[in-house]
Amino acid sequence: MNIFKKVYSFAEKGTALMGRAVILLTISTLFSIIPYYVIYQFIHLIIEGKLGVEQILTLGGIALISLLLKNITNEFGLRYSHELAYTTLMGMRKKAAEKLMKLSMGKINVYGSGELKKIFVENIEDMELILAHAIPEGVSNIIGMITGIILLFWADVRLALLSLLVLPIGIILVGMMSRAGISKLSKYYQSSKEMNNQIVQYIRGMEVIKIFTRGDTSFSKYRISIENYKNFTLDWYRSSWKYMAMYGVVLPASIAFVLPFGVLFYLGGSILLPKLVLSFMLCLALGPFFNRVVMFIPAFPNLTQKFKRIEGLYEEEELVEGKQNTAVKSADIAFEHVTFAYQSADVLRDVSFQTRSGSLIAFVGESGAGKSTIAKLITRFWDVDKGRITLGGRDIREFSMEALMEQISYVSQDNFLFNTTIMENIRIGNPKATDDEVIEMAKRAKCHDFIMGLPKGYETEVGDSGDRLSGGQRQRITIARGILKNSPIVILDEATSCTDAENEDLIQEALNQLLIGKTVLVIAHRLSTITKADEIFVLDKGEITEHGTHEELIKKSGSYKKMWNTYQNASGFEYTSKEGEEKDVKICG
Ligand SMILES: Nc1ncnc2c1ncn2[C@@H]1O[C@H](COP(=O)(O)OP(=O)(O)OP(=O)(O)O)[C@@H](O)[C@H]1O
Numbered sequence: 001m002n003i004f005k006k007v008y009s010f011a012e013k014g015t016a017l018m019g020r021a022v023i024l025l026t027i028s029t030l031f032s033i034i035p036y037y038v039i040y041q042f043i044h045l046i047i048e049g050k051l052g053v054e055q056i057l058t059l060g061g062i063a064l065i066s067l068l069l070k071n072i073t074n075e076f077g078l079r080y081s082h083e084l085a086y087t088t089l090m091g092m093r094k095k096a097a098e099k100l101m102k103l104s105m106g107k108i109n110v111y112g113s114g115e116l117k118k119i120f121v122e123n124i125e126d127m128e129l130i131l132a133h134a135i136p137e138g139v140s141n142i143i144g145m146i147t148g149i150i151l152l153f154w155a156d157v158r159l160a161l162l163s164l165l166v167l168p169i170g171i172i173l174v175g176m177m178s179r180a181g182i183s184k185l186s187k188y189y190q191s192s193k194e195m196n197n198q199i200v201q202y203i204r205g206m207e208v209i210k211i212f213t214r215g216d217t218s219f220s221k222y223r224i225s226i227e228n229y230k231n232f233t234l235d236w237y238r239s240s241w242k243y244m245a246m247y248g249v250v251l252p253a254s255i256a257f258v259l260p261f262g263v264l265f266y267l268g269g270s271i272l273l274p275k276l277v278l279s280f281m282l283c284l285a286l287g288p289f290f291n292r293v294v295m296f297i298p299a300f301p302n303l304t305q306k307f308k309r310i311e312g313l314y315e316e317e318e319l320v321e322g323k324q325n326t327a328v329k330s331a332d333i334a335f336e337h338v339t340f341a342y343q344s345a346d347v348l349r350d351v352s353f354q355t356r357s358g359s360l361i362a363f364v365g366e367s368g369a370g371k372s373t374i375a376k377l378i379t380r381f382w383d384v385d386k387g388r389i390t391l392g393g394r395d396i397r398e399f400s401m402e403a404l405m406e407q408i409s410y411v412s413q414d415n416f417l418f419n420t421t422i423m424e425n426i427r428i429g430n431p432k433a434t435d436d437e438v439i440e441m442a443k444r445a446k447c448h449d450f451i452m453g454l455p456k457g458y459e460t461e462v463g464d465s466g467d468r469l470s471g472g473q474r475q476r477i478t479i480a481r482g483i484l485k486n487s488p489i490v491i492l493d494e495a496t497s498c499t500d501a502e503n504e505d506l507i508q509e510a511l512n513q514l515l516i517g518k519t520v521l522v523i524a525h526r527l528s529t530i531t532k533a534d535e536i537f538v539l540d541k542g543e544i545t546e547h548g549t550h551e552e553l554i555k556k557s558g559s560y561k562k563m564w565n566t567y568q569n570a571s572g573f574e575y576t577s578k579e580g581e582e583k584d585v586k587i588c589g
């Protein structure tokens with residue numbers, strides 16, 4: 001029962017709505033039994049020779065009204081149960097979305113987008129059938145079945161006992177079926193989770209799969225996951241089907257007992273025709289009642305299983321937010337002996353540095369040295385394992401996430417755009433911005449001209465993850481979004497991908513606009529962009545090995561100097577075409 005309380009708590013007045021649904025559906029079930037009694041009365045009156053117009057009208061009226069009321073109460077009952085179900089679903093989805101905001105990216109990545117999609121869409125949607133139908137209809141059908149049985153006993157105890165003879169066998173079979181199914185259920189759920197993750201990956205990686213012609217036959221993880229799903233589902237089905245088949249045979253068998261014995265009793269004079277007919281009718285009616293009750297039995301384990309998966313997400317440990325709700329005056333950032341590992345191996349080791357408000361600092365180093373990780377720790381996508389990160393002298397964990405993120409614009413390598421209009425994508429930077437403000441920022445980020453060249457201008461839908469735009473266009477839109485946010489700190493994780501020279505210049509101009517008057521941390525891949533930085537930190541395997549201005553580091557002749565030389569040589573690389581023409585080819589540092 002605890003599980004119901006938990007589930008209903010997502011809907012305002014959940015228990016009251018369920019109460020109303022159960023009462024109305026029960027009344028509806030009871031109304032559905034009345035016509036049987038009316039038929040009994042008809043036969044009774046015919047035999048007695050007392051059936052007149054008045055009786056016909058009265059009994060006919062009762063049957064008609066009860067059928068009418070059965071449908072009306074059923075309609076209202078289902079209306080309440082659906083109101084409860086969909087309010088609950090909405091409450092669950094809201095909570096799941098809020099929960100993701102409070103989890104570290106590490107936790108979110110462990111789930112994978114396939115599993116999260118399954119929880120948000122399927123697991124929560126599955127609750128609808130349980131909440132709107134199985135539970136209220138199950139309860140009302142139990143009451144309907146009990147009423148039918150009482151009436152059957154009233155009609156004839158012997159026939160009642162005969163018709164109930166098969167019920168215990170049916171109940172045992174249902175129990176065996178559920179037990180066999182439940183033991184296989186967790187494997188089935190696990191395989192379904194794995195398949196969902198693989199399907200999402202398969203679709204997201206479609207470009208790569210096509211380029212390397214890796215269809216489903218060679219994308220082995222995908223193939224294995226769908227095979228496993230088939231095997232576990234069939235395994236689950238096979239374990240239950242024999243009981244289902246037996247159950248299907250046993251249940252209608254009650255009439256096979258009641259019919260010959262009923263006729264015998266009638267011929268022997270121990271039962272009258274009206275009660276005999278009533279017994280036959282009730283015996284036949286009990287089957288469907290029982291079937292609907294059986295539907296209700298797996299609702300408990302199903303609800304528990306499905307809610308457990310949803311609850312698992314709700315109960316994930318959250319990033320603990322601080323109470324500091326206002327921004328600090330200074331935008332200094334400091335790392336104090338920070339050590340961090342995504343899994344077991346340290347990615348950053350004892351990293352310390354300090355920035356001053358309004359300064360530009362840069363991080364350079366080999367791929368995988370830990371540069372982007374620095375950005376992700378400042379934004380609290382993950383939390384440090386040792387040491388601390390401060391903003392204006394305060395540990396960033398003391399801020400509420402809203403206050404922290406208010407102070408930071410993070411333009412990451414992943415220029416994610418939502419599948420909506422360009423206007424709305426830029427407005428994410430500041431939801432209160434007017435259209436004119438958005439356009440102004442787009443101009444500063446050098447995207448206004450290309451946007452106006454599109455048939456629908458700012459109302460152009462950018463497609464899934466912005467795939468209707470070029471890489472450079474996406475990048476400039478994300479910069480416009482960052483400028484609109486206007487935070488005192490800008491973290492810029494430079495994209496490693498090369499764009500053409502024209503785009504490159506436009507992006508640089510856009511960035512210059514973003515950086516005016518801010519504290520800037522650049523994760524640099526093109527060393528030419530950071531020669532003016534106030535301080536450059538060189539990272540090697542998660543440790544800061546050198547730091548200083550560009551000039552100071554060049555003089556030191558250490559690893560930065562080497563990187564700079566390599567970068568310069570690469571940037572000067574020229575390609576000679578077959579015709580002997582020389583073409584510049586940009587190489588990222
Ligand atoms: N989500 C993650 N889970 C586990 N390991 C990760 C994760 N993200 C990054 N890493 C690992 O952490 C290390 C540092 O990664 P990071 O992205 O910080 O490097 P980087 O210096 O920014 O590299 P690049 O210049 O190629 O972008 C790498 O070894 C990487 O494999």
